[in-house]
Amino acid sequence: MDEMESIATDQRDDPHTHFDYCCGVATEVLKFGSLHLRSEHKVLFLIIPGNPGVVGFYKTFMQTLHSMFEYRHPVWAVSHAGHCQPPAPMDMVEDADSAAEGDPFGLNGQIQHKLVFIRKHVPRETSLVLVGHSIGCYIILEIIKRDPELKVLKALMLFPTIERMALSPQGKLMTPLLCNFRFIAYLPLFLLSLLPEGLKARLIRAALGSIPSLDQFVVQPTVGLLSGDCAANAMYMGAQEMRKVLERDNTTIRNNLDKLIFYYGATDHWCPVQYYHDIKQDLPNGDFRLCEHGYRHAFVLDAGQEVAKMVVEWIRRDLDMKT
Template identity: 45%
Template sequence: MDSEVKEEIPLHEEFILCCGVETQVLKCGPWTDLINDQSATRPKLLIFIITGNPGFCAFYVPFIKALYSVTNKRFPIWAISHAGHAMLPKDKKILPTSEDPNAQEVKDVYGLCGQVEHKLAFLRTHVPKDMKLVLIGHSIGCYMSLQILKLAPELPIIRSILLFPTIERMSESRNGRIATPLLCWFR
């Protein structure tokens, strides 16, 4: 029965350019364009998921649908991939969007600080300024959520939920001492 209900839940996949990089966005619910929707039925709250690594949204589909069901389908739930972590399928096109002309170019959009700026640019461009936000970060997405709270106090974030956070001193852990030099070399 649950699987039948979950199949009826509307899930919309988009590929947009954000900070000049292909970005996958999954949107659960009937609200795919909150900026241009001025109707009275437009929700007042957006639940926004910042993924952990490997940074693509498909991993979160069951969670997104379950969260949408649990909130009685009252709020849109969006998840964003990390910049450069999701490839555009051959049968899809990048949606034309209006990037914020005042947005500054992100120097290293693929680095950790650049990924934070990528999420901020998306929120500032695609979410109405008066829409309340609940940020849900998973793993490294928790760190990004905390940085967003620090860097953008003007955003109307009412909650930040951290799921299995990677916040600090990751490189000092046993696995981090092994992985950090290797990852730095690959980069």
């Protein structure tokens, strides 16, 4: 690819979807901008999703980031292992025995999955702007802790579930369901997966019909989630979140305080406002912000563009200094 073609590729605002095996599990990567990083790419935005870890949910958010920085920086999102249905004839797992041994669908496996992806696809000299949503924020803290040599320029924590998940209002409701009764949901999920794609899409639109400004981009990724084992893998990961996301990692946060921005919801049942007040009290020098706009925890449903615009304003100066 010559220089002019390279520039044109970076400036196209069309998303590119790529499936590959990472840690032996089918992984979907959604990319705005360059498909491969080159020496001129000083910064990569990398989205670490919540649960379900379906990259298609973040399309509007990513497109807004990419365009507001005038297409200068690639914006990628990497799915959670096993949360996106791979295209035929690609299997969900490359080697069933290795997958069973490594537990790639569990929370620790998902953290390792992201570390391997970064090491494989991101040059060490590239600066990262990590954007985490929900459990993606916990994963980012673990990434930073396990690989302190990574060049993380900023890490943006959106609606962060980084502590006491089972004790949150939503956690109290979901913990027994995810940890003890999730298998009951497998049969209806299997039956849903047999429905025609068009009917599944209509059912999803009906289920989300109470959201007046629903982002239509989220419908098709939700259809994919209802196929095969994706929803079951998401529930399995969720059960581990309830058991393992306990105490906040103040040490890692304190050691990286200058890189971190936290954004808490004012009505977030996964991460109540008390958690915002607690972290501000424990780490008074940190950058902790409370939502003033009424955005829901699952902001991608109807506010992806608005949240992306906020993120751009938070970090524009840091990126201008870097580039």
